[in-house]
Every structure is written in C-alpha cells, then in structure tokens.
Amino acid sequence: xxxxxxxxxxxxxxxxxxxxxxxxxxxxxxxxxxxxxxxxxxxxxxxxxxxxxxxxxxxxxxxxxxxxxxxxxxxxxxxxxxxxxxxxxxxxxxxxxxxxxxxxxxxxxxxxxxxxxxxxxxxxxxxxxxxxxxxxxxx
Numbered sequence: 001x002x003x004x005x006x007x008x009x010x011x012x013x014x015x016x017x018x019x020x021x022x023x024x025x026x027x028x029x030x031x032x033x034x035x036x037x038x039x040x041x042x043x044x045x046x047x048x049x050x051x052x053x054x055x056x057x058x059x060x061x062x063x064x065x066x067x068x069x070x071x072x073x074x075x076x077x078x079x080x081x082x083x084x085x086x087x088x089x090x091x092x093x094x095x096x097x098x099x100x101x102x103x104x105x106x107x108x109x110x111x112x113x114x115x116x117x118x119x120x121x122x123x124x125x126x127x128x129x130x131x132x133x134x135x136x137x138x139x
Contacts, residue, residue: 012060012074012107016052017081023048046099050106053078057110064111071111075104 027044031037056078061070079100086096 008060008062008064008070009074009077012056012058012070013077015059016056016074016078016107019052019055020048023051049082049099049103053103053106054110057107058113060107061111067111068108071108072104074111075107078107079103 024045027048031040031044034040053075057071057074060074061067064070082103083100086092086099090096
C-alpha cells in the first residue's frame with residue numbers, strides 16, 4: 001500500500017469523526033428541548049454514525065482510483081472505534097453487529113457514489129494524464 005492511500009484513509013476517518021462530533025452536538029441540543037429524549041437517542045446516534053461514515057468514505061476516496069477498496073478500508077477504520085466502544089460499554093448483540101455492517105456499507109456507498117457534477121474523465125484526458133505521468137517509460 002502506498003503512504004498516500006493511508007493518508008487519504010486517515011483524512012476520511014478524521015472527517016467522519018468531525019461529522020460525528022458536530023451531529024451529536026446538534027442532536028444533544030435538540031434533545032434538550034424534548035420532553036422525553038430517551039426515545040430518540042438511538043435514532044440520533046445512528047444518524048450521526050451513518051452520516052459520518054458516508055461523508056468519511058466520500059472524502060477518503062475523492063482522488064482514489066479503486067474507490068470500492070478505499071471505501072472498504074475506510075469503513076473498517078471507522079468501524080473500529082465503534083466496535084471498541086460497543087464492546088466496553090454495552091452488551092454485544094445482533095443490533096451491534098448490524099450497526100457495524102451498516103457503518104461499513106455506508107462508507108462504501110459514500111466512496112463509490114458520484115454527484116451529478118462529478119464526471120469520469122474522458123478517455124482522451126485519461127490518455128493525456130497517463131502519457132504525462134508515465135511518458136518517459138513508454139519509449
């Protein structure tokens with residue numbers, strides 16, 4: 001693996017943690033206004049987790065050629081803190097396993113999805129990029 005690949009994965013993980021923190025802070029402020037916030041705590045935490053994984057996978061695979069592998073590795077990196085906290089603080093069960101699988105799937109979906117403004121490079125541009133990058137080796 002290239003160092004740049006791990007750097008992008010780390011950047012995606014840090015972005016996911018930032019999104020988690022912002023969303024959990026926002027949801028805690030919303031919960032303060034509710035009469036019975038216990039009903040929505042699981043929903044709020046899952047939304048923050050999956051949104052963070054989605055955005056983290058998107059950030060990690062922004063310049064990657066193999067977006068699926070990048071999303072899978074980033075999803076596993078995002079899953080590890082959730083796994084450790086789940087094992088330490090709560091009982092391990094089917095709901096925890098489903099949450100971990102959905103976290104990895106959200107990171108993969110974030111990495112392979114494209115916005116309408118993002119287009120794949122045309123074959124002519126791609127050939128020029130390859131010729132510029134590896135031109136000295138083709139002679």
